[in-house]
Amino acid sequence: MEDWEGDIIGLAGRKNEYRLKIPPYRIIFSYVKGEDIITVTKIDTRGDVYKKG
Incomplete structure (x- = not known):
């Protein structure tokens, strides 16, 4: 993700x-x-994207 624009981060683990x-x-x-x-x-949305299921 070296040269990509935007708010991008790697997910831990x-x-x-x-x-x-x-x-x-x-x-x-x-x-x-x-x-x-x-x-x-x-x-x-932020509140739901990380929920499993």
Whole structure:
């Protein structure tokens, strides 16, 4: 995620998974470097995006 714009951070304890913050939403995604593949796994509000289930 070296040159990407936006509020992106890696998720603790999760390899290749990141969070993009666009208030009030959070977008959880994985990125495979070298293959340039982005997979969006969840889009939700801040209060709900990290809940399991």
